[in-house]
Amino acid sequence: MNNEYYYAASEEITAGKKTGGRIEKGLKKLLLLAAIIFAVQLIWLFGLSPFIPFSTVEVNGFEGLNRDEILYLAGINENSSYISTNVKDVKERVSAHVLVESAVVIKRFPDRLTIFLNPREAAAVTIMNINSIQVPLLIDRHGVLFKIGDINSLDSNLPVISGIENPRLNTRLPSSLVSLVRNLHEMSSASPELLSAISEIRVERKTWDGYDFVIFPVHSSIKVRVDDNLTEDTLRYMLLVLNVFENNGQKTQEIDFRSGIGSYRLKVN
Numbered sequence: 001m002n003n004e005y006y007y008a009a010s011e012e013i014t015a016g017k018k019t020g021g022r023i024e025k026g027l028k029k030l031l032l033l034a035a036i037i038f039a040v041q042l043i044w045l046f047g048l049s050p051f052i053p054f055s056t057v058e059v060n061g062f063e064g065l066n067r068d069e070i071l072y073l074a075g076i077n078e079n080s081s082y083i084s085t086n087v088k089d090v091k092e093r094v095s096a097h098v099l100v101e102s103a104v105v106i107k108r109f110p111d112r113l114t115i116f117l118n119p120r121e122a123a124a125v126t127i128m129n130i131n132s133i134q135v136p137l138l139i140d141r142h143g144v145l146f147k148i149g150d151i152n153s154l155d156s157n158l159p160v161i162s163g164i165e166n167p168r169l170n171t172r173l174p175s176s177l178v179s180l181v182r183n184l185h186e187m188s189s190a191s192p193e194l195l196s197a198i199s200e201i202r203v204e205r206k207t208w209d210g211y212d213f214v215i216f217p218v219h220s221s222i223k224v225r226v227d228d229n230l231t232e233d234t235l236r237y238m239l240l241v242l243n244v245f246e247n248n249g250q251k252t253q254e255i256d257f258r259s260g261i262g263s264y265r266l267k268v269n
Contacts, residue, residue: 053081055111062119064147065099073097074105074115082110090115098146098170120146123185124201125158128167141185143173159184159195163203176210177203180230187232194235201230212258220246223254 104116122138136149
């Protein structure tokens with residue numbers, strides 16, 4: 001009886017060892033297979049996919065510059081990949097276009113590219129002669145003359161700046177005039193009613209250095225002369241004084257605010 005029990009127990013232990021061995025071998029095979037799959041995925045993810053052309057290229061542009069033009073400017077084609085694309089170079093190339101104020105280029109691993117473009121916005125308009133024909137030329141807040149405007153669709157609220165010497169497309173205003181268009185841009189958002197009261201701003205170079213601005217109001221025949229720091233406060237004070245002069249019955253030709261206190265010149269009959 002004891003012998004039979006012993007043999008049965010031995011056979012059971014032997015069978016258990018065989019089963020345990022098969023399970024252990026199976027686990028090893030699974031672990032090995034998982035390691036191989038993981039290694040292949042790593043090789044694909046880091047070794048191969050960055051060299052494969054972008055699967056997604058997102059372009060956020062604006063009217064006047066379509067997707068194909070932007071990709072051409074950026075140097076992106078059907079063969080461009082994560083590895084072959086330099087974000088800094090792409091940004092510099094698209095930012096060089098006269099209509100682009102700024103650009104953001106984002107490269108996402110392993111195969112996505114996004115290009116965001118911000119257009120220049122007109123802060124003022126000047127007049128340029130082309131073959132003896134006068135055409136409007138838009139100026140942005142940075143002083144860049146960036147676009148020939150359509151006279152029929154031009155924003156009537158844009159202040160007109162005249163007297164700019166030899167204005168040309170894709171050039172920049174002299175540094176001493178950039179503050180003027182920057183201030184005009186800020187006022188267009190904060191106090192548009194002030195700009196709507198101005199018909200024209202004429203730039204006049206001083207004898208030695210700098211500029212004077214001669215302002216032509218919309219509802220007055222009196223010109224106003226200010227220095228080259230035209231601000232919202234200056235315009236408000238100018239309009240207040242203009243109202244006084246309009247009501248006093250004098251035939252005033254020009255008011256000079258350059259000294260900080262308005263002096264005036266009467267019209268000569």
